[in-house]
Amino acid sequence: MSEGLTRNAARNIFYGGSTIFFLIFAGLTIHTHIYMSTTSTNSEELDEAVIAGKEVWEEHSCINCHTIMGEGAYFGPELSNVWHRYGGRENPEAARAGIKGWMKAQPIEAPGRRQMPQFNLNEQELDHLVDFFKWVDGIDTHDWPPHKSG
């Protein structure tokens, strides 16, 4: 610690510097917000069904077992690319049926396997959830995750 630095000088550097860094941070975040609307996500496909699917996702707090774009709990598999994992990019009908069938089959009572609860979603809720997964799969994440396995 240099003896030349006084407490008041340190304080002024703290306030001035923090303000500048905050302004840069806020500016870049706002730019990113706009970039997400215009470039990296499909804003025009963000319809009622996808929004309803996000609500299903939240109502059952899926994020407290699964990750989505790498964020959440690490108990269950990554779901931002579950649409891709089920082959949705090539065969959307089969992927939709596959994901819905998986949800309906829970809990799989295989001994020693982690249990996913049965959430008793109706057909419409299941479809919305799949619409949400399909939409999320379209986000440009700089090729994350590295593999289809999530």
Add this chain to the structure above:
Amino acid sequence: MKYETQKVALPFFAVAMALFALQICFGLMAATVYVMPEFLSEAMPFHIMRMSHTNLLLVWLLIGFFGATYYLLPEEAETDLHSPTMAYIQLAIFAGAGAAALIGYQFGIHGGRHYLEQPVYVKILLTISFLMFLYNNTRTVMKGRRTSVSIVLLLGLWLAAIFWMFAFYEPDNLAQDKLWWWWIVHVWVEGVWELIMASILAYLLIKMTGVDREIIEKWLYVIVGLVLFSGLLGTGHHYYWLGTPGYWQPIGNIFSSMEVIPFFAMVMFAFYMFWKGSREHPNKAAMLWTLGCAVVSFFGAGVWGFMHTLSWINYYTHGTQITAAHGHLAFFGAYAMLNMAIITYAMPQIRRIQPYNQIMNMWSFWIMVGGMCFMTFTLTFAGVVQTHMQRVLGEDFMTVQGQLDLFFIMRLGSGSVVALGVILFLIAVFGPAREQLPAHVKGSGGNGSSQ
């Protein structure tokens, strides 16, 4: 303790520690599920345990910060607290809202944003309580002496409340939802909460080492400056893979790497003041927690954070057990240990007795820290194996998890050790104070607790 109203801190500390104990219970249950997947799978599914575990952590840490503030501000401001009644009401609202959320979770009443699962009415109650707290303490400081410790502490708390407002904003676009979600989560724990941490550490060092306030406060400003200079743009390390522009990768790499510096500065600061100090403070346990907090947060938040912060590493490790390892030791070292430091320091003064049960308290320190470190190591090894198998070789998630059983068993074991440490800490702090006097004094009817 110079001011009667500092006693307001006592119920805050007690509630915080009770919730801490409960948090550990939910943590142990969730760790058990990793080892025995059928455990409570019908009665309490894993997601309920986990949100209870994380929400209890946030609520108890905040209540602990409130208690610490009520304890130290009157002494810094050299005046009594503005309104003790308001403080008790504020605690009742905060703890009541937290309890309502926790009970609701058990019946499936919750939101679905990570850490922000509280229903809206709970969020509003927490906000009201937080604002009452800020008003009360700001009034206290305004009528008394203004020190750098109290200014930085209040600034950290005010900013925490301001950034909390983003909890009420939820865009429909998942990418934007996550973008702003980090304005609470990252800006709290890697930004403004560090202001709270640094100022409480500064207070403890002023009191326990006897080093001149001018020097400690200069360090304080340098440290909180480093925190925000690195931490704000350091948010970039969460913006690598969220549908964000590519410029966050260099920004995140550079600034989040620098987030290690303030943590290292806090270690230097704490030990430098400790050696420089002339005072032999009798509360050895509080000094141990203070130094320990600086060290463990440096490793947990600093080193373990740096380990996976660079974008080309994070590309593979993001969202694996590596993150879990870092999260556990960072929160424990920086914020849980900070609370235990101030509680250990303040409780003898609140109870108006000499520092007591110090040996047991120090045992609890080593048992808890040992348990947490071991847990972090096991999760780190699990994360390395997971990263390699799943992210490099591309194997299926469940197949890979099946290979990690041994680590999860050791994590449950280390969690049990942590729980033992917590029990010892609670007994040491809130239990009866053992007399620590020479035998001949006891023999002549001396009373150790009346000093």
